Amino acid sequence: MEYPELATRTGGFRFGAPHALTVGDDGARVAFLRSAGPRDPAPGLWSLDVATSALTLVAAGPVHSYAGSAKLDVLTWAYEGGLFSSTAGRIGTADEVLDPRPDPTGRHIGYITPDGCLRVVTGGDDQLLAGEAGGGASWGAAEPAAAEFGRDRGWWWSPDGTLILAVRSTPAPSLHLLDLHGGWVDVHWDRETYPYLVDVRWGGAGNALITVLRRTQQHGLVLSVDPRTGETQVHAELADARWVEPVPGTPRLLPDGRVMVGGELAHDGFDARCLFADGSLITPPGLYVRRVAGVLPRPTGGPEIIVEGTEGEPAEQHVFAVRTAQAGGVSARRLTAEPGWHTATVGGDVLVTDLTVTRGSATMTLPSLAEPLPYTPAPVFERVTDRRLPSGVLYPTGHVTGTRLPVLLELGGGPGNQHVVADPARWQERQWWADAGFVVVSVDSRGTPGVAPSFEKVIYRRLADVALTDQIDALRSLTGKHPDLDLGRVAVRGTGLGGWLAAVAVQRRHDVFRCGVARDPIIDWAELPVAYAERYLGSHADNADVYEHHRVEPAAAGLLISPAGGLSEELAFVTRECA
Template sequence: MTADLSFPRQYARTQRFTLGAPRSFSVSPDGSRVVFLRSRSGTDRTNVLWVLDLEERREYPAADPRVLLGGADEELSPEERARRERLREGSAGVVAYALDDAAELAAFALSGRLYVAELRGGTARELPVPGPVADPRPSPDGRRVAYVAGGALRVVEAGGGADRALAEPDRETVTWGLAEFVAAEEMDRSRGFWWSPAGDALLAARVDDAPVRRWWIADPAHPGTAPTEVAYPAAGTPNAEVSLALLGLDGTRTDVTWDRDRFPYLARVHWSAGGPPLLLVQARDQRSQAYLTVDTATGATRELLTEEDPEWLELFPGSPQWTPDGRLVRIADEDGARVLKVGDRTATTPALHVQAVLDVTDEDVLVVAAAGPAAEDAATGEAHVHRVTRTGAERLSTAPGRHSAVRSGAVTVLASAAVDRPGAEVRVLRDGEQVAAVASYAETPVLAARPRIVRAGARRIPAAVLLPTGHREDDGPLPVLMDPYGGPHGLRVAATHNAHLTSQWFADQGFAVVVADGRGTPHTSPEWEKAIHEDFAGATLDDQVEALHALAADGHPLDLGRVGIRGWSYGGYLAALAVLRRPDVFHAGIAGAPVTDWRLYDTHYTERYLGLPDERPAVYARNSLVTDEGLSAPADDHRPLMIIHGLADDNVVAAHTLRLSSALLAAGRPHEVLPLSGVTHMTPQEEVAENLLLLQVDFLRRALPPAEK
């Protein structure tokens, strides 16, 4: 029974309460069907492809992996495992799908095989093609399916037969139709090919990772197993060579040309009936980028506009794209605000901080936006769906919380999460009126999160404070656990319930937990995000200290003599940074998968913030944990530090922890290292995820003993 489970076990078993929750919604253009993924229970990892028929008001499975595989276990190729790691995908079954324009046909890969599903009838079948298959996508007319296998981009008839390669690798290091490492990991571009609106050609990325340096990730627990070779573009080293070609179904190939020396990063591709193929390409330093159109007859490109920024230029979901009548839609930073641009017009005011474009018509643009720098009395951690027209922005999500949407025509699927209830509520609206709901099978957590979301200090840092369940004002001050991510793209102070569950569990172990989103996190304004330019170690750490002290001064029951900090990935870096640089404030730290030497992290992320290491060695030294500057605190002022790392991590490789441990040992600083054999950056294994929480509490209790009376 769920009630008998501990929270750590339930949290691990449900994959952070994501299993059983509906996701990946699509709406048919005629408004008759909603397509989505969902597993059959809150502990079932296998996603089923579902259809909600709005006319008949019934749900039915269009593709059930257990039926299609006859009960056999799913088999994944190493390439597919790596692809899912980039997407942070821990579930199984149908993890992604693509539709034709009419939403009649879905294509998906399952156990390395290609399947299509007729959505009106709810029948699925396998297409016999070479495998293992990656990223199958139907043509807009539904007559064909393109997919990648063996590094080649191939096409097969949707009814089966006529399978052929449109482009094949000419060497082992080349692939067609797949995203390179930094595109998938850092640019939020997981695709590598795009159908023409007419369905007669594809625009395909050719990736050659021969220039990328090779790393080898070993499994020390199995010394008889050869290390895995990984092409990893570390900061300052060569990237993969990425180019584009137009591949006609008639066998023609036209190479797309642009100044790839100036703009080597292919960040976005959009191809719709609203205009010619549209590219967004970036300079390596990401301080300039160009919007290009492609001449499909010659492959030549034309520059629509170029943007520049003294720090860096952000990339945004859904941006850029065309309106149906041919106007460019994009998100841009302008006069201190993040705004929506439609053609030459700035369509939103600084009262909104636009985060993503969801849908575009001639009449309006649907976006997700938070409160911007000009907003008054805006609720912290909220994000709402807005309809932007020529006359202004109308908020469609009315309840407090965080919202997103998928829309086609008059039908909108609105997903809403709030602080006062677990999970998300999914409603289907037609012309603004609810006509259906999509049920979630996610489990209800065995505990309830009770965050108090506030603004802290002179900088008004977004923060959440969580106290033990049943805590009373006269119980006195509590040991403090700072629980940040603290870095770019990592919002933690969210106006949702599930975002704070782990923090609440730590609070219930006897801590006052503080989650603070300082400068660099995606809140409110470009200025807030870009304050960390060349300064991870200063701004992010200073804001944790400011938030802590400001909250204590405001009367929260925080014992400043017993302060711990924990985090993962960038949060792990911040936790180690805190105990090494500010032992006067932080008395214990837990650093999970920390980036300790930024020269070992990837190009697109690291160079965006710190520049090239050969050009800015002092910046890298100042922000590193393994240099003399990184270990600058007095050597006799030790603070307990636990470092945790998955040895199979190919994102933040275990070398980060090993180098930090060596530096600490050389400096005479005691610390603990917890290596996780066979674990990647995600730690999806149930036993590992559960015991990591328990071990962290045990460490904190040892490191922050009760105050003497």
């Protein structure tokens, strides 16, 4: 049996398909990457002229990431330590180049170096803006904790290209405003009380918005930064007894001057993940907001906020347009019709949903050269138990009803990671396992997004017990509609934190799980990044017993500890144990 190709087993990425889309602020251009595949032997960075539909290959070869000016008339990327731009080709630099970004006007290009310096190239001049080799401080790089909040960068151009906001890590992060003449001021907030810098975003008026959190992550502030003095002003407070979960794409300054933040509605019977503008609710409570893609101007009725979210079925993600007008109440229009997992990118008056580019009434499709998926899985989605846990059941191709089969419980990536999604690319490896003779079941236990804030946060300091209970209860509930599940032969499998839960399942409930595969499992939560572990278990100093309860043994009867990529060994082990 052939293994599904790696490209279809890593979160849905497919070689030859456009990805990393960006739309210029004026809507004139769309930039994207396309990776090499059988039908696309010349990968590279591409630009689409929206008015003419003309495609231009900006750079051939393995461009892994890029950045653009506001109008995308200047694109930059790094290759083998060198700096390249769409207008000047290779540009000489004083040092090895990481994370190059043109300023919004396209006049300057900034980059960071491996030894922690921040430099700016203007014409033929390469200027050191901050840092020194061996100085002990790193400028412009995302500090380790940033990744736990979804932030992958550490410096940002101002809209006019005259200032840079940059993180300085020593190792505690601080934030600074740098001008291109060597001047700089500190951004002032109580960093001892709020050590986590979650988000940084420049507003159209020239001020920046930042989000900071306490170490406990139970309280945060949205602050505006005065670019002249570095002083900050509180725009909103974020609070939760468990942890604050900011909405990606927020905070954001709306065209009418209000500051939009993500939050939760938890009163009068509501349990919703919503958007607020200066404290007023602007999304309907029935819409679970996952991400804000941008703001789209409209000829009449005012601009609309484009969001990715869920309304009803957690396995699906759709694109919605939300009114910003303060009169007339809250409303949202769904812009995607087909069931599935849809995404959006916005710039100017252009909206890209998946690969469809829309400007007014005109539409076009970005060309994809991706190979067809190896399998066409058809998981059966169910909501089970009194907790309405999202689940998916996948049978072998050509399964004959009445033939009982062993069960493989395939786990997700831990809290905050949804596994039961309506995306065929995400089910490729699971279909391979099904065709090997299993009914593959996946359950999004409490702690995963897409349902409601209370569903996500009930796991606080008791993740192991809640997640394991949900998985077992869901398996038992599914047999009502799926009698071919043989619950006397159940295997469990997961990677990372999914591998940790697989080990928990085998070690604590061997009466339910005959065997398990833990791929690169987490053994001890105390070894995870502090920001991640404390979000779900609290501080180790105050909750040592909780951490000990969530620790698993590195070996147990019926448990295979497997490195990533060991599919053949895993299949042989599970088949033998479930025979």
